[in-house]
Amino acid sequence: MMKVLKHLTPLACAVALTNPGCAGAQDMTGPQEAEVAKADPATDAAGSIDWEKEFGVEKKVPDPVTGELPVAPYETSPANAGAKPFQHSNMAQAFGGQAGIRAIVNRFVELNTTDPRIDAIFRNQDIVRLRRTLFEQFCYLLDAGCAYTGRDMKSAHKDLGVTRADLNALVENLQKAMREAEVPFAAQNRFLAKLAPMDKDVVTR
Amino acid sequence: MKELRPASLHSLGRVCRKTASAILLTCAVASPACADPLLDGGKLVLTNGISTIEGASGGGLAAWSTIAGMETDRAIGISGHVTGIELADYGWQSHGVSIGVHDRVELSYARQNFDTRKAGAALGLGEGYRFNQDIFAVKVRLAGDVVYGSALLPQISLGMHHKRSLDGAIVKAVGARSASGTDFTASATKLILSRSLLVNATARLTNANQFGLLGFGSPLNASRSLQFEGSLGWMLSPRVVVGGEYRTRPSNLAFAREDDAHDLFVAWAVSRNATLTAAYADVGSVATFDGQRGALVSLQFAF
Numbered sequence: 001m002m003k004v005l006k007h008l009t010p011l012a013c014a015v016a017l018t019n020p021g022c023a024g025a026q027d028m029t030g031p032q033e034a035e036v037a038k039a040d041p042a043t044d045a046a047g048s049i050d051w052e053k054e055f056g057v058e059k060k061v062p063d064p065v066t067g068e069l070p071v072a073p074y075e076t077s078p079a080n081a082g083a084k085p086f087q088h089s090n091m092a093q094a095f096g097g098q099a100g101i102r103a104i105v106n107r108f109v110e111l112n113t114t115d116p117r118i119d120a121i122f123r124n125q126d127i128v129r130l131r132r133t134l135f136e137q138f139c140y141l142l143d144a145g146c147a148y149t150g151r152d153m154k155s156a157h158k159d160l161g162v163t164r165a166d167l168n169a170l171v172e173n174l175q176k177a178m179r180e181a182e183v184p185f186a187a188q189n190r191f192l193a194k195l196a197p198m199d200k201d202v203v204t205r
Numbered sequence: 206m207k208e209l210r211p212a213s214l215h216s217l218g219r220v221c222r223k224t225a226s227a228i229l230l231t232c233a234v235a236s237p238a239c240a241d242p243l244l245d246g247g248k249l250v251l252t253n254g255i256s257t258i259e260g261a262s263g264g265g266l267a268a269w270s271t272i273a274g275m276e277t278d279r280a281i282g283i284s285g286h287v288t289g290i291e292l293a294d295y296g297w298q299s300h301g302v303s304i305g306v307h308d309r310v311e312l313s314y315a316r317q318n319f320d321t322r323k324a325g326a327a328l329g330l331g332e333g334y335r336f337n338q339d340i341f342a343v344k345v346r347l348a349g350d351v352v353y354g355s356a357l358l359p360q361i362s363l364g365m366h367h368k369r370s371l372d373g374a375i376v377k378a379v380g381a382r383s384a385s386g387t388d389f390t391a392s393a394t395k396l397i398l399s400r401s402l403l404v405n406a407t408a409r410l411t412n413a414n415q416f417g418l419l420g421f422g423s424p425l426n427a428s429r430s431l432q433f434e435g436s437l438g439w440m441l442s443p444r445v446v447v448g449g450e451y452r453t454r455p456s457n458l459a460f461a462r463e464d465d466a467h468d469l470f471v472a473w474a475v476s477r478n479a480t481l482t483a484a485y486a487d488v489g490s491v492a493t494f495d496g497q498r499g500a501l502v503s504l505q506f507a508f
């Protein structure tokens with residue numbers, strides 16, 4: 001462990017100092033996507049230290065079919081989606097049905113993972129799973145014929161340290177994704193009205 | 206499908222958000238670069254309100270429960286504005302600055318300059334006589350959020366506006382009891398997303414005559430009375446709101462009647478940091494000159 005600290009301290013401070021926003025401390029993220037799928041241990045930029053081993057982290061193996069990483073067991077329930085779905089509305093239609101919702105979610109995830117204000121929060125997260133669960137949640141809430149099988153909003157976000165400003169940034173990205181998909185503005189807001197009360201479960205700082 | 210990332214190291218990506226080890230924490234805390242930015246500029250566009258003619262954030266006429274500046278709850282925000290109103294017989298100009306602290310407390314200052322133009326001569330003040338007033342205000346958000354949380358819980362704030370007319374001798378000569386006074390406001394504001402509607406209601410205790418430009422109270426009506434301000438806005442896009450406002454006012458002075466004021470406005474967030482508002486405003490009778498209505502233009506910069 002001491003060896004680790006010696007290596008880490010100057011690096012961490014250097015990165016911290018050069019990243020005023022801190023959230024953008026991307027150089028700290030260690031191995032990137034492609035390397036993870038390989039069987040050999042993840043290595044740092046210098047190629048000499050296996051950080052996961054140094055920290056005693058258990059290696060997660062992606063599911064060979066879905067490509068998702070395993071998560072701690074939880075009980076699935078429609079209530080996990082955080083709101084009651086629309087009913088007898090044309091919301092699903094306004095969002096272009098399942099195909100439209102999938103395209104919006106993919107664009108939304110792309111915007112979030114490339115937005116310098118919040119991209120660090122999404123680094124090293126299971127984006128494959130996020131795309132699926134977000135699609136399910138949106139599709140379920142918009143009454144477009146899906147079940148939500150993900151975690152509830154509180155447990156999904158409890159370790160992320162999300163701030164109000166992060167949430168606002170994410171909302172702007174969602175608005176952008178919906179606008180690009182030409183979802184009528186009134187329908188965008190009706191959907192946001194479903195999500196707005198979830199802020200207390202998502203914002204933890 | 207090859208887009209996997211090791212969940213194990215994810216906290217290292219956000220040194221200041223979730224510290225992965227004690228040593229990182231120590232380093233992060235010791236490093237000023239890791240502190241939250243002073244001005245985070247993270248508020249949703251337009252949720253800081255525009256600047257009222259009295260400097261506090263809100264609509265044009267009505268104070269809202271919004272907090273000025275583009276900050277969220279971990280930073281401070283600042284804003285500045287200029288407003289001009291062309292009335293039938295008078296000209297209005299006001300400007301001011303505000304500070305928002307943690308989206309919780311708002312401090313504002315505004316200066317109002319009211320040009321009597323030709324009416325000044327008719328009133329015996331001299332053509333182009335100007336009434337001036339300073340307004341120092343504070344507002345505190347007590348509960349709720351304009352956008353988030355339950356749709357049934359609006360953002361609720363209490364405010365205090367201390368106003369000082371700079372024309373003490375004249376406002377007393379026309380019958381005001383005092384040249385300075387304080388308004389107290391309680392506001393509730395909510396963006397009802399499911400209807401794209403912004404709704405505000407404000408109760409104000411005031412004895413101001415013409416916003417205070419003609420002083421406060423009169424020998425007969427010295428004390429404050431309860432007045433109401435309502436605003437309704439319809440969001441056309443994330444950056445454009447159209448709406449209207451209504452504000453009741455006391456009529457304390459014997460020499461001239463005072464009417465309720467109302468306006469119809471369009472506010473456009475030109476960018477994250479600049480909002481342009483145009484309105485048709487009607488303040489009724491002012492110092493015996495009836496039918497004072499005209500165009501309002503206001504520009505606000507906020508960070």
Ligand code: HEM
Binds near residue numbers: 126133153157168196
């Ligand atoms: C009301 C707003 C939000 C909604 C409806 C929402 C929805 C979701 C859903 C459905 C999941 C998947 C849960 C699962 O894996 O079982 C998730 C995970 C996640 N969300 Fe959010 N989210 C919101 C706000 C945010 C914000 C503001 C951020 C950060 C800026 C964020 C970052 C993440 C991340 C990084 C994950 C993956 C966590 C993990 O896999 O451990 N979310 N969110």
